[in-house]
Amino acid sequence: MISEVQYGGRVTDDFDKRLLKTYVKSWFCDEMFDANFQFEEKAYHIPKITRMDDIFDYIDTMPNYDSGKVFGLSPLAND
Incomplete structure (x- = not known):
């Protein structure tokens, strides 16, 4: 969808x-819900958070700009 x-x-x-x-x-x-799953870039995972304040805190730790690696692109994509 x-x-x-x-x-x-x-x-x-x-x-x-x-x-x-x-x-x-x-x-x-389905694998994204496994406890040890991480996306290509280690900074991205689904945290085990239950409180709304913790979710906002987690979002605040995320980078403002993503590297091309996050999207499966070559690191040279940023150049």
């Missing part, structure tokens, strides 16, 4: 739709 309907917008370009579907297949999987 995420790859077909985006909150507040839409993807109209066929190549962009294909890319978004690829990201969704890679990132939204």
Whole structure:
């Protein structure tokens, strides 16, 4: 559903739709709920948080800019 309907917008370009579907297949999987799962970049994981304040604190620790590695791109993508 995420790859077909985006909150507040839409993807109209066929190549962009294909890319978004690829990201969704890679990132939204059953394994992401395993206790030790981490995304490509070690900074990204699903924290075990139950309180809303802790969620906001966790979000505040995230970087403002992502490296290309997060999206499966070469580190040279940032250059």
